[in-house]
Amino acid sequence: MKGRKIFFTVAILLLCVCPAFVDPVSARDIVLSDEAGACLGCHGKQGIVKRFQSGESVNAFVDAEKFKASVHSFLTCSGCHSEFSMDNHPSRRFRSKKQYQIRASLECRRCHTDEQIKGKPIHAGLLKGNSEGKAAVCTECHSAHSVKPVTGGKVFAGEGQYCMSCHGYNFSMTFRNGEVLRLTIDRSHLEGSAHSKLSCSDCHYGFSSEEHPRRTFKSRREYTIALSESCRRCHFDKYTKTQESIHYAMLSKGNLKAPACTDCHGAHSIASGSREKSLTARRCQGCHPAIYDIYAKSVHGKALFDEHNQDVPICVDCHTAHDIIHPHTLDYRESIPAMCSNCHADKAIMAKYGLSTDVVKTYLSDFHGITLGFYKKQRETLSKPARPIAVCTDCHGIHNISSTRGTDAAVLKANLVKRCQQCHKDAPKNFPDTWLSHYEPTPARAPLVYAVNLIYKIFIPILVIGLFLQILLHIWRYAVDR
């Protein structure tokens, strides 16, 4: 026992004095101990498997090159596998792989004492668990024969730097379903993000230089969704809106595919929204590729992607970003004219493209628009009329909105009749003529309507003036006679 202690003291001293030993570049130059050479005689070959009572097994193969590259390359095998030696190879029985790993971890602790490792918050948490009976397995993070050096113990300027002392390196965590998540953070992403002024623990609450709780998740997706809850602490307004959305409804029904905050906004590279519309539109593409493709071919999509036009609406302009409601609801349907009029009633925007703002006005003052307006109001106070009323998208298309410019009038009319017939089943071929195509009546466009309006515009004032004149004269004469 005494000799062994001296051996380890020397070994640790060597480790501190000779950084060359731990340099992976010179791994090939490292000469393994005789004992290690003897062990690798068997364990350096594939095929040796240790079975446990639970039926689990562990591969007893040791990759010599990886071991040479490890920080422990100077150790003998029995340095860790203390019950084994060149002469003695006891047969041991373990209930499970876990039990074996816990036992093996005790070997680490013979050198890496509690005092030494508790400075790291993740270790502090693990040690606390250990004392409560939840044994920690060192090799889960550090692995076994390929154990890597860990730099640390420096004085850290800030929390970010402190966390980056580990998370700047390439390592990962494994979820219960076997998925792997890289835990390496690219500082440049963080610094370029909208959150560059935040500390790590502002989002990863519960973590600090003192605390590093160990959490387990079933899957990578569950982890993402759980972490998105962090956003609520600052963005409560958006979070509340999200709770009214179809995405949240799907999520709460257990559909983990529904997007959480970070799916659209990103995590460490989070950017402020709406800086570039095409980028925002692409966020939706991930889950809605078919609709995205249709949109990209529409008059709006083409302008966005081909001409880099920032006036056009993207997904979120109609569907909103956070409180996205189901687009098949009547509420959504009835809000469509208002959505379109955000731009199509805006003279400044429409003038750029030579488009008329009359489209909204003429819609709202015609049968469809009036009915829709009242249905919206009736919904608040009276019964709910279930009859759908034609809105912009019923004729112009939804994601596939195309320009009517340059299209032959006859083709437009033929297409329009089909749209009319969806509700007005027995509409004849010239039914679209009964509507003034969003135009105000002019002598050229609708001479009959224009003439009628003009005649009455002249006739009504004459009538009213004439009648009032008669009345006043009558009263005057009556007064005079008395």
Add this chain to the structure above:
Amino acid sequence: MTDIQTDAEVKVRRFSRGRIFEHWLAALTFTILVVTGISQRFFALDISQWLILKLGGIDNVRLIHRYAAAVFVIAAASHIVIAALGIVLKKWQPSMVINRNDFTDAVHDIRYYIGRENAPARCDRYTYKQKFEYWGILTGGLLMIATGFILWFPMTVVRVFPGELIPAAKALHSNEAMVIVLLIAVWHIYNSIFSPEVFPLDTSIFTGYISRERMAREHPIELARIEGTGLGEINGHTQKDAPVLKAEEPSS
């Protein structure tokens, strides 16, 4: 019966029950049509919105408007048929037909108003003012019925006529409605309520009777015919113990 009755107390029968019922029917359907129609035309006004919601929503209002229109069509059709039959069967005088006297009466009255004549025009059963209103409402009503039909059955109409007829009918319907409403609201309401001659209300269309005094002033020719006297004796004539006279069946 008192011994002496003044002309104001002596009543002359002017309208039969049929005409009184016709007026009630027209007034009622007209009011419903105006309320439900004008609120649709000026749908953006707060009062229209309030009214339409009170009536159970836009679909209800459109339905009420059409039912009332159907009643109005029946009333108008029966009125025309009865009037035509009455005249053809020589039961009634064609007292509502416009003739030359109406134009000269109108000119005479304007001259009277501005002080160029000493007395108003002496009219028969219907004054030129009443004829103007009657024919205005009747032709306007027929125009409303025609355009209303086009708007009620656009699919059918458009199979035969060009499509622009529909928006033109809509323009005509709502503009003509304004004409009729103004005619009633300004002319009719003045002449039967606010005119100093009848204020506070001309009750003859409700009771069927009119005072002899008013008959003498407003319809002297008719009064002379009823009483079988010369026109000259009507003015200033005070009849004592006059019997309540039965008027001939009026045409409207």
